[in-house]
Amino acid sequence: MTPSQPDYSGPVEIAKDIYWVGNRTEKNFESNAYLRIFRGNGKQFNLLIDPGPSPDFNIIAEKIEQVLGADYHLDLVYLNHQDPDVCINTVYFQRHFPKLQIVTSEDTWRLVRFYGLKEKQFIATENFKTGKIKVKTGHQLRLIPTPYAHFRGACALYDEEQKVLFTGDLFGGLTETADLYAEKDYWEGIKTFHQIYMPTNLALKKAVQDFRQQVGEMQIIASQHGKIIREDLIDYFMDKLESLPVGLDLKNESRIIIENHIKAFNDILDNIEKTVDPSIVSTLLDSFKSDGSFPNNFVIKNNRIYSLKVAVDGAFEMFFSELCNILTPEQKPAVRTIIINSLADWNIATETPCPEDSDSHQENTSAEDMLEEGQNEPPPAGDAPLDFEKKELDNLLDDLMGD
Ligand SMILES: [Fe+2]
Ligand SMILES: [Fe+2]
Structure with missing residues (x-):
């Protein structure tokens, strides 16, 4: 906890060219959204990750505008999984930006298409045969499926340049304070959230093992709820999460x-x-x-x-x-x-x-x-x-x- 209340009324640059553009409602359960700007090869490419729930739309849109300027353009939305708190703003952004494309897994698409998203602008994660999205600016994003954590089609996204892992609901949690960055005491909020929403420890174990194997050097975990985890606490939270009984485990x-x-x-x-x-x-x-x-x-x-x-x-x-x-x-x-x-x-x-x-x-x-x-x-x-x-x-x- 910091002595003075932090101000999150504007965007927060959590890594170079990666901005937290979420809302803070001062409720226990906060949603996050992230803007990633790619620049290179004389081009710019703007990606919005997990665009959030509809009550947050105006605030998210304003924060994006603060980063990109009034005549901004979004090129791509990435969706971790199908829940409305992750996805629904994609519908409104697609109305503003008719060419806005969407990358998500096939399982997720089968559900999010019912929100009214445009089928022709959907690109399945499964289409990237190397497991990587190569952006035209020269950057790469790695796709890491996290089946049943908590949806069977959930897929995390790893920014290879900035070493930021976007995990959707994984590592999300309830919050007691407004601080954007996690301290160790955030564990209680992670634990409660995962025990209720994650089906089984097997799914958590697999996800954490895959993160360890595929992205050893990560510097930030950016989840869709709660607080952002910085490098010094990543192992601490991964160790605890992989041994946490959740969901059906608790029925025992x-x-x-x-x-x-x-x-x-x-x-x-x-x-x-x-x-x-x-x-x-x-x-x-x-x-x-x-x-x-x-x-x-x-x-x-x-x-x-x-x-x-x-x-x-x-x-x-x-x-x-x-x-x-x-x-x-x-x-x-x-x-x-x-x-x-x-x-x-x-x-x-x-x-x-x-x-x-x-x-x-x-x-x-x-x-x-x-x-x-x-x-x-x-x-x-x-x-x-x-x-x-x-x-x-x-x-x-x-x-x-x-x-
Ligand atoms: Fe969810
Ligand atoms: Fe969520």
Whole structure:
């Protein structure tokens, strides 16, 4: 996070002759669009990558005009896959530029043609037999299919000169801050987005392996949602993404464990409501309501959590980090006791459920007493089938327990 709010009202040159021309809505789920200008051999060739959703059209068009001037011309649109948030503005741009051509995969074309795009101006990625688009300026773009990530015809685009990889939805994510560039904490947003929209880890693994094999030196990952990833964090995010369970993988999570977590969350809510302050519960549940740009991570019915849309570990982190933000220092000791009891009741073990701190000995002996009674024993092997990132949970609980 930067101390002052960055200004994204204009285009941002993310690499030489590559501009971010997207919109920022300050919702959790932002869309990106990119303009690439090729210059060479006495020619100029303008490419728009993933032209975006219709509410962003005016802003995208204005930003392109700021880069190219009022009498600009677009030559080509590249579409990663068929979703309207990626493609629909192509229709409006094609009305302005009747000769505008479209490169996308055959699978994607079979669907995007129903938006009303011109068939004669479609060029299939499969037609480039070398897997590369050779632009008349002398530049080259490499086509890297990413099947089932998330559409079977999805295809990433790699700019060989500027070493920028345009990945569509891959590496897209929810955002907490307006910053265009990712820091490590962007991972939580990537994780949630991929767990909901990507069908299986196999697809992620294949895509990441192919990126590694085919574009070893990439300097920027430019996805269609969220933040742009710079060179120093590319390996960090690729390593995490290729081992992330998503979509159908999560259906293997034990039903009992999911239900136990939901029951523990709701016990915590019941007890906070009864013994601490009911407004904490309503504020917490309100914070889980999506701003409409993305599905809710928790399904809430009758003021309690009914089901989870994300993996249990992600839900756990979200629940406690939001709760932590809401509590006053005075409320924390009482809530800490409630949490320890409820997690123990539902056999939810973290490595250190209640880290000791100097204040807790004096202020809240009852919480410590409960731990003495055996709640802090490590779970037997096999009792924790979920891959909790224990350090992160410890930090989270540290934060919650601290004053
Ligand atoms: Fe999509
Ligand atoms: Fe998308």
